[in-house]
Amino acid sequence: MNKPVQTLADIAALVGVTPATVSRALADSPRISQQTRDRIRDVARQHGFHINQTARNLRMGRTRLIACVVPLGHQSAQRVSDPFYTTLIGHLMDGLAQREHKMLLSAVAPTDDSWLTSLSRSGSVDGVIVLCQSDQEDALQAVSRDYLPLVVWGEAGANSSYCCVGTDNLVGGRVATEHLLNTGRRRIAYAGMTDIPELEARHRGYLDALDAAGCAPGPWIPIPLAYDAASDAVRDELAAAGDIDAVFAASDMIAMGVVRALNILGRSVPDDVAVVGYDDVSLAAYVHPPLTTIRQDLRLAAEVLIERLFARMEGVAAPSVQIPLSLIERASG
Amino acid sequence: MNKPVQTLADIAALVGVTPATVSRALADSPRISQQTRDRIRDVARQHGFHINQTARNLRMGRTRLIACVVPLGHQSAQRVSDPFYTTLIGHLMDGLAQREHKMLLSAVAPTDDSWLTSLSRSGSVDGVIVLCQSDQEDALQAVSRDYLPLVVWGEAGANSSYCCVGTDNLVGGRVATEHLLNTGRRRIAYAGMTDIPELEARHRGYLDALDAAGCAPGPWIPIPLAYDAASDAVRDELAAAGDIDAVFAASDMIAMGVVRALNILGRSVPDDVAVVGYDDVSLAAYVHPPLTTIRQDLRLAAEVLIERLFARMEGVAAPSVQIPLSLIERASG
DNA sequence: TTTTGCTGTGCAATCGATTGCACAACAATC
DNA sequence: GATTGTTGTGCAATCGATTGCACAGCAAAA
Numbered sequence A, B: 001m002n003k004p005v006q007t008l009a010d011i012a013a014l015v016g017v018t019p020a021t022v023s024r025a026l027a028d029s030p031r032i033s034q035q036t037r038d039r040i041r042d043v044a045r046q047h048g049f050h051i052n053q054t055a056r057n058l059r060m061g062r063t064r065l066i067a068c069v070v071p072l073g074h075q076s077a078q079r080v081s082d083p084f085y086t087t088l089i090g091h092l093m094d095g096l097a098q099r100e101h102k103m104l105l106s107a108v109a110p111t112d113d114s115w116l117t118s119l120s121r122s123g124s125v126d127g128v129i130v131l132c133q134s135d136q137e138d139a140l141q142a143v144s145r146d147y148l149p150l151v152v153w154g155e156a157g158a159n160s161s162y163c164c165v166g167t168d169n170l171v172g173g174r175v176a177t178e179h180l181l182n183t184g185r186r187r188i189a190y191a192g193m194t195d196i197p198e199l200e201a202r203h204r205g206y207l208d209a210l211d212a213a214g215c216a217p218g219p220w221i222p223i224p225l226a227y228d229a230a231s232d233a234v235r236d237e238l239a240a241a242g243d244i245d246a247v248f249a250a251s252d253m254i255a256m257g258v259v260r261a262l263n264i265l266g267r268s269v270p271d272d273v274a275v276v277g278y279d280d281v282s283l284a285a286y287v288h289p290p291l292t293t294i295r296q297d298l299r300l301a302a303e304v305l306i307e308r309l310f311a312r313m314e315g316v317a318a319p320s321v322q323i324p325l326s327l328i329e330r331a332s333g
Numbered sequence C: 001t002t003t004t005g006c007t008g009t010g011c012a013a014t015c016g017a018t019t020g021c022a023c024a025a026c027a028a029t030c
Numbered sequence D: 001g002a003t004t005g006t007t008g009t010g011c012a013a014t015c016g017a018t019t020g021c022a023c024a025g026c027a028a029a030a
Helices: A009-016 A020-028 A034-046 A053-060 A085-097 A113-123 A137-146 A169-182 A196-212 A227-239 A252-264 A298-313 B008-015 B019-026 B036-047 B053-060 B083-098 B112-121 B135-144 B169-183 B195-212 B227-241 B252-263 B298-313
Strands: A063-070 A104-107 A127-131 A150-153 A163-166 A190-191 A244-247 A274-279 A292-297 A325-330 B065-071 B102-108 B127-131 B150-153 B161-168 B190-193 B246-249 B276-278 B292-296 B327-328
Touching: A009 A034, A020 A034, A034 A150, A053 A127, A063 A085, A063 A113, A085 A127, A085 A298, A085 B102, A104 B083, A113 A137, A127 B292, A150 A298, A150 B083, A150 B169, A163 A298, A163 A325, A169 A190, A169 A196, A169 A244, A169 A274, A169 A292, A169 A325, A169 B161, A227 A252, A244 A252, A274 B190, A325 B292, B008 B019, B008 B036, B019 B036, B019 B227, B053 B083, B065 B083, B065 B112, B083 B127, B083 B252, B083 B298, B083 B327, B112 B127, B127 B298, B135 B150, B150 B298, B161 B298, B169 B190, B169 B246, B169 B276, B169 B327, B190 B195, B190 B252, B227 B246, B227 B252, B227 B327, B246 B252, B252 B276
Parallel strands: A063 A104, A063 A127, A127 A150, A150 A163, A190 A244, A244 A274, A274 A292, B065 B102, B065 B127, B127 B150, B150 B161, B190 B246, B246 B276, B276 B292
Antiparallel strands: A104 B102, A292 A325, B292 B327
8 A cells, every 4th residue: 555645755755866856856957867857757747746835835935826806895896796897807817827827716895904914914825906996995005005916906096006907987987978968868867876986986977077068967876786786776766867868877787777677667778768888798789779888998907907916026016007998889878 | 124024933022932822822722821812912913914824724734725617628618707607606705705715716728637636636725616517527537536625516427426516407408398398389499509518418308308298309509608609600590490489598698699699580589489598697587588597596506515515625525416406487488 | 848730831843845055976177 | 196067966944834742830739
């Protein structure tokens, strides 16, 4: 009965060399003769040996692990299964895989600041990507002061010291609203919350555009980001909103809930009410009617997030950046 | 200038005790006096100290990390952003968080068997949840032979030695098809691939039901699991399928693609063609028309997967299990 | 006063891999 | 034949926390 082969030392004993040599051989060090290297690799393969990553991580002082964390502090928190997140996460996984890193995925309901400090200061990951600022501005500011490898998806406020990647939501909200104004709509409602910086900016953009056009703000329909929740509650809100001819929805999922509610209320989209969303999730093109929306290029977003993160992991303090957005005109508005 | 406080030893020096005492104090060991414990905790908190998880993991021989891995070996691989996966992953995250474990998420295109062995034998995780068997039956069998903490979502074949959790897809396919038969449909197409065990079983169930009813199999419309891909290709396939009055789709996302294609072809659902899906993703209730489908209770699925995984981590060889399914009747068929 | 028992800390080994340095063996050069 | 290089391995420290065992100090019992 042969013991299981678990460690470098086991292989070393089998081959008749020291662990140091096995380590070097498996790392393909040129300091080990080709012959010895081959022999060691053969034995390792035969025994299905894989190096213990924990020990390696400890010694090397890095883990090749990146945390993607979604703080759910705000009231209208969407779930990780929101298509916006899943798409972004998918692209992030691709980008990390390319750079030979793995993803630690975590959604947290913050009670204190430890959700971030425990990740950043416990050495369990080499870097952190925070998806959504939620209501955690303070925690983000605090941690970013002495922890470089941190990037955040969200609205880059003027006073945020951390590295923030996102679209210019103010402009996005304005562009969407201007589009509705340009197509002759005048009683334009805003559908969504304003409890995270991104949405707050979109809402301000909406108000700016109306103001510039000399239009009064329409009704405010507060809908959380989760689609199905939206669908149930939104009908009454919409009915109460009364005589509107357009809706700017703070996200595509909200827009879809709005469209559905309007249908149920017997109002046709876009004839009676035009609807514009935000995100251009993949579904947006396939619902009925296809959704006019503000596209955020999430493939690019993921690439930029990762590029900045890796720069910061090298000690380079990559600054915030805004990624482009564009209006995608489809049938809904 | 005071050095950063990174290790147990730093805290120990600060307090004037040994690392051993700090370790015990932070672990709340009763062997350390209350007074010392408090003092150490205070100092630790003041300096924002968090214990180094890598060192801890090495010493303790566990990581509190569970890998969720999606193998993308098969032709019609859906992406991780598929609502089925994201929902399941979300529930798994909840369940793991409850048990104080983190999730390592990874999607891999297998080239050899190392995608699984490197996870299971490198000590980077305490357990592995494989979401979808893909075409990796051999790898799963091989690894499960000497690696206990592994559970798989999929179709529990009679000859699989690993722990597999899933619905009885044969019955699911049969139930869906019988429902269409019961509502008077006779020319029933199957939409989807059969390149993973789950779908193959659903297809067999479909054939069984038709056979039992003395019905000839309808046309086979091969659509991959990705929704948007489906939408483009499926129209021609459907047109070619000719005179059908129902479709059993292998997943809800496929069903949605089919509905959309039928609409474009000017055929109404369910009047001209009834459509039944599979999964009951959250969207299914909200599309138009709402989708009749086979529900898989993913919340329960996640709970069972985790419960079995943790049993196996304890050394208890929890066997495969099927979770219940049910037909959800909505407007589409 | 000596013995026994209990409490609270410290010592040092350990988890498994990596790596700077030392060094043996042998070839090349003078 | 002595010196210098080169090549291939080994030795031992290190990463940072955990834990079995030893032991000092003090109180209670004899």
